Amino acid sequence: MSTLLRIDSSARINGSHSSRLADLAEESWFEANPGGRILRRHVGAETIPVLSQETITGFYAASDEMTDELKQATSISDALIGELHSADTLLLAVPIYNFGVPAALKCWIDQVTRMGQTFAYEDGSFKGLLTIQRAIVICAYGSEGYLPGQSFEQANFLEPYLRFLLSFLGINEIDIINVQATTADDATVAAHLAGARADITAAFAPK
Numbered sequence: 001m002s003t004l005l006r007i008d009s010s011a012r013i014n015g016s017h018s019s020r021l022a023d024l025a026e027e028s029w030f031e032a033n034p035g036g037r038i039l040r041r042h043v044g045a046e047t048i049p050v051l052s053q054e055t056i057t058g059f060y061a062a063s064d065e066m067t068d069e070l071k072q073a074t075s076i077s078d079a080l081i082g083e084l085h086s087a088d089t090l091l092l093a094v095p096i097y098n099f100g101v102p103a104a105l106k107c108w109i110d111q112v113t114r115m116g117q118t119f120a121y122e123d124g125s126f127k128g129l130l131t132i133q134r135a136i137v138i139c140a141y142g143s144e145g146y147l148p149g150q151s152f153e154q155a156n157f158l159e160p161y162l163r164f165l166l167s168f169l170g171i172n173e174i175d176i177i178n179v180q181a182t183t184a185d186d187a188t189v190a191a192h193l194a195g196a197r198a199d200i201t202a203a204f205a206p207k
């Protein structure tokens, strides 16, 4: 069965542009995959813990070294990675916060980027272990100018980071959908949202 894993990461539960656009992407995915399964996490609403000494020790411990304490410390990572391994499509809804990913999403990333589970180091090089075929990443920016060739491109530590990370974990097809100027006047916001919605529709159009 096709499975979509959706991760929302805005701190806003209501009024989030990235989440609203992700709703459209989710609907479009479901139309293309009727009967498919959708797993959702809102890491802005639930707290994914920051890595601790025990978590990192557990990440690198051999199975016969795993104490109850280390098993407990790695249990959230195990669950989040299990969700990734059960999905074939990943949908990320991400606001830019202070030029990069929200801390809540970084906590999720730190829990799922794990040697031997989502990436390996073999014969002197890294290899991604995810079997997810496609990631759709919706990025919301309050201001504008962040896209390639635009005046503020050098301040965009969101899209290049997510592209690199997802590729590092083994996802080859990565579609980024941007909505900029979400804090501008109503007409500007409406125009940018319409553009992003069209991009989402195009991303799910039959090829």
Ligand SMILES: Cc1cc2nc3c(=O)[nH]c(=O)nc-3n(C[C@H](O)[C@H](O)[C@H](O)COP(=O)(O)O)c2cc1C
Pocket (backbone or CB within 6 Å): 010, 011, 012, 015, 016, 017, 018, 019, 094, 095, 096, 097, 098, 099, 100, 140, 141, 142, 143, 144, 182, 183
């Ligand atoms: C803590 C915080 C930091 C932000 N930092 C930036 C930033 O660096 N650049 C920017 O263009 N917008 C920034 N914004 C604006 C958000 O990216 C923008 O409002 C976006 O639409 C938020 O996503 P959401 O609508 O899904 O909640 C920031 C907003 C917050 C709350």
